[in-house]
Amino acid sequence: MVSTQAHFLATGKIPPLLSKLGKAARVLAPVRTATTVTLFQEWQAGAELALSRQASMPPKGVVFPQTEQLLSYAYTKDANDLTRTTVALDHQLDIKPTILFGARACDVQGLAVFDQVFTHGEWQDDAVTARKDALTIVTLLCHESESTCFCTSVGGSPTATAGSDLALTPVDGGYLAEAITDKGKTLVKDEAFTPAKDKQVKEAQRVRDAIKKQDVLPLKQIEQKIIKLFSTEFWDQVSASCVSCGACTYVCPACYCFTITDEPAGMQGERIRTWDSCMFYQYTLEASGHNPRPTKADRYRNRIGHKFSYHPTNYKGAFGCSGCGRCIKSCPVSLDIRQVLREAAKHG
Ligand code: SF4
Numbered sequence: 001m002v003s004t005q006a007h008f009l010a011t012g013k014i015p016p017l018l019s020k021l022g023k024a025a026r027v028l029a030p031v032r033t034a035t036t037v038t039l040f041q042e043w044q045a046g047a048e049l050a051l052s053r054q055a056s057m058p059p060k061g062v063v064f065p066q067t068e069q070l071l072s073y074a075y076t077k078d079a080n081d082l083t084r085t086t087v088a089l090d091h092q093l094d095i096k097p098t099i100l101f102g103a104r105a106c107d108v109q110g111l112a113v114f115d116q117v118f119t120h121g122e123w124q125d126d127a128v129t130a131r132k133d134a135l136t137i138v139t140l141l142c143h144e145s146e147s148t149c150f151c152t153s154v155g156g157s158p159t160a161t162a163g164s165d166l167a168l169t170p171v172d173g174g175y176l177a178e179a180i181t182d183k184g185k186t187l188v189k190d191e192a193f194t195p196a197k198d199k200q201v202k203e204a205q206r207v208r209d210a211i212k213k214q215d216v217l218p219l220k221q222i223e224q225k226i227i228k229l230f231s232t233e234f235w236d237q238v239s240a241s242c243v244s245c246g247a248c249t250y251v252c253p254a255c256y257c258f259t260i261t262d263e264p265a266g267m268q269g270e271r272i273r274t275w276d277s278c279m280f281y282q283y284t285l286e287a288s289g290h291n292p293r294p295t296k297a298d299r300y301r302n303r304i305g306h307k308f309s310y311h312p313t314n315y316k317g318a319f320g321c322s323g324c325g326r327c328i329k330s331c332p333v334s335l336d337i338r339q340v341l342r343e344a345a346k347h348g
């Protein structure tokens with residue numbers, strides 16, 4: 001139900017609001033770039049806001065940058081005994097308060113996967129945790145589902161507000177704004193927001209109720225079905241057209257595979273973390289030359305198994321997929337994860 005305590009944010013007030021917020025925080029918003037793709041970028045006055053459709057890339061970089069320095073190091077030799085070396089490590093976090101404006105509910109569900117893996121449990125990543133703590137999320141609820149969306153099959157909804165601080169629903173002339181958390185309540189105190197009229201609250205409810213239902217995927221017991229699905233023939237067949245480009249993992253709001261490399265320069269250097277992809281042959285290639293997942297079928301089985309079997313096993317039934325559909329849109333050979341899941345569901 002739409003809150004009757006909601007506010008209204010006129011479309012024309014958004015650019016100046018973002019510029020104003022940008023004076024005290026880093027503001028990321030979906031922006032149409034020169035290459036016509038829509039990316040979450042640091043807001044600059046005059047940029048072209050793109051709020052009508054899902055962004056081309058998810059905003060996961062806000063907590064998990066594509067490349068980041070984990071630490072720097074420097075070796076010092078003892079001038080009197082060159083067999084003795086001292087290593088100095090430097091690890092500094094430069095975390096700024098950040099406002100993520102215009103994320104979709106599936107993007108926010110993707111960020112919840114990062115929470116499960118990096119900010120809770122036995123191993124906590126201080127950089128991801130600090131970025132998440134410094135984050136305020138303004139979610140733009142969807143007024144329609146795209147043909148590739150399946151969020152409702154994986155526990156989400158185009159209008160889910162879980163994980164958001166402020167939720168916006170498109171209405172005539174702007175957005176109905178509902179504060180979900182104290183951070184959201186602070187945001188709506190800005191003069192850009194005005195108390196919503198009764199007819200705007202009703203319109204927002206109509207917009208939400210009118211969203212066309214998505215196809216429901218048969219995911220009952222998929223966790224057990226996939227873990228038992230050892231048929232090489234099945235995985236060979238579904239992954240036959242895959243060209244191992246890794247696009248599906250890079251555009252995924254819930255994929256978090258990474259690699260760590262040292263970049264030395266003389267007696268000093270940096271340790272860097274970058275996104276990686278389980279769809280790459282090199283991802284599991286061991287120094288010995290052995291590769292436990294040498295074929296496309298092995299890698300594709302792992303990708304699907306991770307998202308729909310191992311992740312739910314480890315995280316109380318939560319899927320490692322938010323149903324955003326970006327992997328379907330971005331795959332150069334049109335491999336459709338929904339079709340693979342439908343086929344897998346017929347087994348077991
Ligand atoms: S696996 Fe595909 S549909 Fe699921 S969250 Fe990732 S990109 Fe979106």
Ligand code: SF4
Nearest residue numbers: 242243245246248331
């Ligand atoms: S985007 Fe398609 S072709 Fe590329 S790795 Fe993923 S499934 Fe394979």
